[in-house]
Amino acid sequence: MNVQTSESGYHYNVMRRAIDLIDQGGESLSLEELARQMDMSPAHFQRLFSRWTGVSPKRYQQYLTLGHAKALLRERFTTLETAHSVGLSGSGRLHDLFLKWEAMSPGEYARKGAGLTIYWGWFESPFGPALVMGTAKGICGMAFAAETGEEAAMQDMLSRWPLADYVEDPMRLRPWVLSAFGAASDRLEPTPLYLIGSPLQIKVWEALMQIPSGQVTTYSQIAQAVGTPQAVRAVGTAVGRNPVSWLIPCHRALRKSGGLGGYHWGLPVKRAMLAYEAAQADA
Numbered sequence: 001m002n003v004q005t006s007e008s009g010y011h012y013n014v015m016r017r018a019i020d021l022i023d024q025g026g027e028s029l030s031l032e033e034l035a036r037q038m039d040m041s042p043a044h045f046q047r048l049f050s051r052w053t054g055v056s057p058k059r060y061q062q063y064l065t066l067g068h069a070k071a072l073l074r075e076r077f078t079t080l081e082t083a084h085s086v087g088l089s090g091s092g093r094l095h096d097l098f099l100k101w102e103a104m105s106p107g108e109y110a111r112k113g114a115g116l117t118i119y120w121g122w123f124e125s126p127f128g129p130a131l132v133m134g135t136a137k138g139i140c141g142m143a144f145a146a147e148t149g150e151e152a153a154m155q156d157m158l159s160r161w162p163l164a165d166y167v168e169d170p171m172r173l174r175p176w177v178l179s180a181f182g183a184a185s186d187r188l189e190p191t192p193l194y195l196i197g198s199p200l201q202i203k204v205w206e207a208l209m210q211i212p213s214g215q216v217t218t219y220s221q222i223a224q225a226v227g228t229p230q231a232v233r234a235v236g237t238a239v240g241r242n243p244v245s246w247l248i249p250c251h252r253a254l255r256k257s258g259g260l261g262g263y264h265w266g267l268p269v270k271r272a273m274l275a276y277e278a279a280q281a282d283a
């Protein structure tokens with residue numbers, strides 16, 4: 001079941017190959033040379049880039065350089081105390097994406113999913129194959145398999161709620177997924193999330209949802225926002241355990257030094273997400 005058709009996944013594969021080439025050649029790599037190494041004409045390559053990002057390949061190269069994270073911290077740093085209280089619906093969010101969410105109680109979380117039915121399905125996304133899981137209340141899991149592979153992504157999600165009952169049913173999830181990836185339709189409802197985590201994890205994930213699209217913050221800022229300024233390491237672990245990637249934007253959390261930090265589904269995916277959002281914001 002495809003969300004934005006297999007073309008969207010194809011575009012990500014093109015971007016993933018381009019990231020490797022740009023890493024090797026840097027910003028000095030010309031459009032013509034980049035297109036040649038991609039086995040495409042410059043015009044076709046430029047069209048693919050523009051369709052996916054809304055900006056030129058040269059501009060996108062700047063977003064993908066290793067120095068981009070530091071530039072984001074200089075120019076688009078968000079202190080969570082002053083971030084939009086509904087950050088995901090703030091200016092710059094692709095297709096005015098917005099969410100509604102609720103969390104499982106600590107007692108329910110401790111039962112590791114026992115008595116819970118979780119529906120799942122594979123979808124194409126702007127960042128490659130996406131595994132989406134949801135309960136009757138909303139999306140509870142989203143994994144990206146472009147770097148890890150589909151089997152590893154599935155096992156990772158299953159291990160989080162080992163006692164739940166799992167049912168493959170992509171059609172049930174499809175309306176939520178369409179909204180999650182910004183399908184243009186006035187009839188789409190807000191994307192519902194059902195967060196399954198410990199109390200600290202829930203607080204961290206809620207803080208992540210305050211970071212507007214196209215902006216970033218640091219792990220230490222998140223620790224301060226949730227009232228545990230000395231527990232940056234624990235907060236970083238909670239960020240890494242975010243089960244709903246992209247919608248809970250853990251990719252917007254960076255190290256204070258400007259380093260990307262880790263990303264559960266692979267740093268190339270994190271870099272692509274940051275570049276994608278920055279390009280959309282500028283476009």
